[in-house]
Amino acid sequence: MSEQKNQVAETIAEGAEPKRRRGHLRVAAILEAASALFAAQGYDAVTMTEVAARSRTAIGSLYRFFPTKDALADALLGRFKERVDEELAALAREARTLPLEAFADSFVDHALAWAPDRAAALVLIEARSVAGAQRGQLRAALRNRLAEAVAAINPKLSAQEADARAGLLQLIFKMAAANAGEGEAALREIRALARLYLKERVAGG
Amino acid sequence: MSEQKNQVAETIAEGAEPKRRRGHLRVAAILEAASALFAAQGYDAVTMTEVAARSRTAIGSLYRFFPTKDALADALLGRFKERVDEELAALAREARTLPLEAFADSFVDHALAWAPDRAAALVLIEARSVAGAQRGQLRAALRNRLAEAVAAINPKLSAQEADARAGLLQLIFKMAAANAGEGEAALREIRALARLYLKERVAGG
Amino acid sequence: MSEQKNQVAETIAEGAEPKRRRGHLRVAAILEAASALFAAQGYDAVTMTEVAARSRTAIGSLYRFFPTKDALADALLGRFKERVDEELAALAREARTLPLEAFADSFVDHALAWAPDRAAALVLIEARSVAGAQRGQLRAALRNRLAEAVAAINPKLSAQEADARAGLLQLIFKMAAANAGEGEAALREIRALARLYLKERVAGG
Amino acid sequence: MSEQKNQVAETIAEGAEPKRRRGHLRVAAILEAASALFAAQGYDAVTMTEVAARSRTAIGSLYRFFPTKDALADALLGRFKERVDEELAALAREARTLPLEAFADSFVDHALAWAPDRAAALVLIEARSVAGAQRGQLRAALRNRLAEAVAAINPKLSAQEADARAGLLQLIFKMAAANAGEGEAALREIRALARLYLKERVAGG
DNA sequence: CATGAATGAGTATTCATTCAT
DNA sequence: TATGAATGAATACTCATTCAT
Structure with a gap:
């Protein structure tokens, strides 16, 4: 008015x-x-x-x-982003200290830890064309953290290569979160996939 | 069919x-x-x-x-399901005839081929809680076809094992479709992932 | 949306x-x-x-x-504007043909004829800041017609003078319309005022 | 008071x-x-x-x-009414002391003096159907004061005639206030009108 | 059979007013 | 007492769906 x-x-x-x-x-x-x-x-x-x-x-x-x-949606997304950021910072730290297999497991665990909030966040991000900004930020933040981790694991990778690997890790992260409730067998496969990819494509097999 | x-x-x-x-x-x-x-x-x-x-x-x-x-949504999903089914039937056939690496590539290609219609279909599946039935059918159909392919590649797997692998392949399938437009580097990683998983977890290392 | x-x-x-x-x-x-x-x-x-x-x-x-x-308000105003325009065109015509006193009476009569619709129109014009455009148009249209009439009655007036007179006539017009329901005595005074002003300030006394 | x-x-x-x-x-x-x-x-x-x-x-x-x-609105109107009353009391006094032309000018000046507060007051009066009482009071007060002035100027008028004249003066008062910001030319016409009316219809020409 | 009109429950949002601390 | 929180009826507007011509 x-x-x-x-x-x-x-x-x-x-x-x-x-x-x-x-x-x-x-x-x-x-x-x-x-x-x-x-x-x-x-x-x-x-x-x-x-x-x-x-x-x-x-x-x-x-x-x-x-x-x-x-x-309301924005507030929810903001809260979510904060949490994500913390989790991922921890993850990037672990990449430097944990052996690869342990890191792979932790990676999946972190993904699972989100699952509850993630559902809402995902829905909000997808549904609101407006949220373009928020969405981009979230994605970028996630990806950068993962790129950090990748670089920590295999410092020989070029920035571009590290980014591409981070992109895929991001997808695995999403998959893990999305399948949080699908049962033991499904989880086992995801863990296997994470290890596989980390060993072969990130650590450089 | x-x-x-x-x-x-x-x-x-x-x-x-x-x-x-x-x-x-x-x-x-x-x-x-x-x-x-x-x-x-x-x-x-x-x-x-x-x-x-x-x-x-x-x-x-x-x-x-x-x-x-x-x-209207159901009709759209029905149409989509038909197409998916055809694609996947072809894929299952290829699992029997193609060498593993070629199959892996074809697998990703099929996933990419969908991308356009997939957008609408996905939206419909996610949005309508009502659509439970259709949604389940689609998932199940997709998964069964993939289980067929898995069995063709490695007949030694138990039905349960085959199903778990099919579940993961399904996720990779989704990832590929979702990232259809993300550029060469991203695609290369997905192809690598598909090969890796098929070789190690499906063909059995 | x-x-x-x-x-x-x-x-x-x-x-x-x-x-x-x-x-x-x-x-x-x-x-x-x-x-x-x-x-x-x-x-x-x-x-x-x-x-x-x-x-x-x-x-x-x-x-x-x-x-x-x-x-809805715009439609109403549009309709009102059309009517106003017709009335005033008629009035301008009369300015050329009728003797001054008859014209003065007709002037008041035209004002009274509006009264019903006018109430709504006025309210709408005042209340909606948005309606700036419409409002201006209406006012201007009204004023121009009256300036025409003034010029017809007294061609010696400069354009500026004619416009100023038209402005006052406009006010009298409004007053007449506003007091449509106030009784004979009030009406008589307005008619008197209209004659007075037209004779002294427009026809040039 | x-x-x-x-x-x-x-x-x-x-x-x-x-x-x-x-x-x-x-x-x-x-x-x-x-x-x-x-x-x-x-x-x-x-x-x-x-x-x-x-x-x-x-x-x-x-x-x-x-x-x-x-x-809140009532309080505002009350405050406004007080001021109006004072102004008009002064005006009525002037009707007794000033020559007609000077009075006419003063009349317009008083009207102009209000303009600022008037905006709010008018809005309140028009907008609140509820305010019937206040509105009536205000009008009546204004009118009575003007009738006083009229009577002072021309004691020969009957009460009814005086009241009718006061009504018209009230309209002129409103017009003047409403057009406070319209420029010199407009003002001049209003002053002219006020004199005209006062001379011809009030003082009795 | 095609078309435009009709329907009304449902949605986000506002705002005067009252309460609790 | 001053302040912020609570309340819910009311409002503009939407849209799936049905009807009449």
Whole structure:
């Protein structure tokens, strides 16, 4: 209705930061509910009303903190990105210290550790054309970390080669996460694949 | 294979079987439009009105052929399934005749060949929780064909082992299709991965 | 959701032109209802639901023809502008043929003739900042016609003088319309004022 | 005049009479903010949150002083009415002392003097169907004062005649205020009109 | 049979107002 | 008392689907 609104409050209409304990709890509950719902039904299919109901929040309160469905998604993605970043930093560290096979296993384990949040994140990334920026950032961050790891394992690879390998590792990472719930046999194969690829194409067989 | 064709025909027939050429053209135009739109925007975001407009069909007529948005999606998936099945039957045949490396390459090539339609199909499969049935069928069909191929390559594997390997091949198949447009380097890695996995885990090292 | 929409249908999302008799009737009913409601309650206070109810139209149908509350207002203003234009063209003609006093009376009569629609139009013009364009056009059209009339009555006036006189006549016109329902005495005063001003300041006393 | 002041105070007091300086400042800030916002955007478009933000008041505090949006508007109108009354009382006095032409000019000057506050007041009066009471009061007060002036100028007029003349003067008053910013030429015409009308129809030509 | 009109439940979002700390 | 959080009815608008011509 006017561009002046929110001048005083928040600059980009990011929704109010909670300033009381109660607000923080609310926000957490909302994010939890949203994550589960998005993961289960996809971005479009989830209604704000549903999110409100599941987090036992009045619709108006939901909108106080997340003034838009998109804002809610962005917050979720932001949170996800942070976690990813931490995990991957750890992984890159391990690449320097662990023997190859142990690293391969850890690699898969890290991928599995995500799985829950990942579902929601993936859905959000795919569904919202808007999220182009966020999406790119996430991908790039992930890839760079993996390239670091690759370089640590095999310093002889050129930057380009390392990047290509990182790309494939990224895919394996995704596969692992996507198949987290598919049973022992499936997992075993993925672990095998990870070792195989790391040994032959990364460490340089 | 012929049962499936009938199945597709029946799906469409939920509306009205187009007996004249005109009807066939309409249906084709509609499916084409729908495929493009779904691929570009996702299932939820596409409106029946849009599909009607893009295929230059009156909304009423669209509903004569596809009495439901879901029916439209099902028809599309059916068509897709047919194609997939043919491709994979060919692949299973090649598993028996081609040397392993050549087969690995062909495997990746087949995956790449899909990419275009795959976009729409994937979207539909992911988006519609309803589509459980179709989705399962597709997966299962794909997996069975791959298990056939695995068995052909290494008859010593138990049925369970073969299935687990097929599952992983399926993932590689998806990865290849998903990365169709990512450039030469990425492709080379995928080909390498396919060979590696087929040699070590399927052919049995 | 996409800019391509309506490509086939209407270019600016002006809503569907009715193509059947039924549609024309609908549109007319809607405009009638909207006009009355806007006049009575102001732009903001009127709900689309109200308009739909009063015109016995389903909300969806209302939106078929007027895809926006603003579009509805614009249509109303457009219609109003047309009428105004006709009235004023007639008035300009009379300025050339009628004696001054008769013209003065006719001037007031024309103003009164509007009154009903005017209420709605005025409200719309004032309330919607967006309508800047429309508003300007309306004002300018009105003023030009009046300047024509002034020039016809007293050709000796410079263009600037004529325009200033037209501006005042415009105000009197508005006053007359605004006071349409205020009783005989009020009317008499306005008629007197119109004569007075026309004789002294326009005809040149 | 003093009853009216009380009235205003009471209106505010529906909330809580601010007894300390701090409260007075708050209230003043709020009224200022509200006036500006209403004038710029119209009654409906302004949110209480906006008013709170612009006056740097917490929403809860705003509601302590003005328990309703309507109460806020009423307070504003009350303040406006006071000022109007003073102006007009002065005008009525001048009617007795000034020669006709000077009075005519003063009349227009008074109208122009309002223009700023008038914007908000007008908006409030037009927008709130509820405000019937206030609106009527304002109009009546204005009219009575003008009738006084008319009677002072021409004591021969009957009460009815005086009232009718006052009505027209009221319109001219409005016109003048509304056109405050339209330039010299426009102003000159209005002054001319005021003199004309006062001489011919009020003083009795 | 083709077409455009009709329908109405459902969606994101806003905002006046009340409560709890 | 001042402040931020909570509330939910109301609003503009969408879209799958059905009907009438």
